[in-house]
Amino acid sequence: MTITIKDLGDLVIYAGAIAVALTAIGVVARVVVVRPLLRWLRKELQPAVQETRQVATETRDAATKVQAEVSPNGGSSIKDAITRMDAEMQVLSTRLTDHITNHPRS
Template sequence: MGQIDLRDVGSALIYLGYLAGALAAIGVVMRWVVLRWVVKPLKTWLREQIKAPVDDVHAEMSPNHGSSLRDAVNRIEARQNAMAERFRDHILNHPGGS
């Protein structure tokens, strides 16, 4: 078995440096490829898939002077408040019915 001298260690370190640089370059290129060809199209597709249902829900939850779910809830709440007021008035004005 031969001895390892300083030149062998230096050569090994240089080759390891080349390998590290090559791996870093491959990593940069792969990151760019994944972002460009996988992540961005996926984000665009997901945004398109989610936008229409979210817009529909937003439209139903926003008052539009009559036909939205929010308007229906507001009408029901107003009627319930009016009936509660009438009931309170009835109890106050007609105590102890027959």
């Protein structure tokens, strides 16, 4: 089988026609399917995205408040209050133990 210049030219023309057809199909698919689909998705998902951002902001704010309460800050946090109560309990425990030791039942 011998390939002639005409056959080679026809092959190039057919390959070019297929490339143009595939390009046209891609452009039409993008304009007719992809762009409208993306617009619709953005419109439909926008409320969910906004709600998610709001929840994330509220969660971050709540976590910041909790962190402030469980971190020592010089007296007003829960951590500081628990540390003070623990120290007072240690003093009371020591005093009670000393009292029991020094005043046994008669």
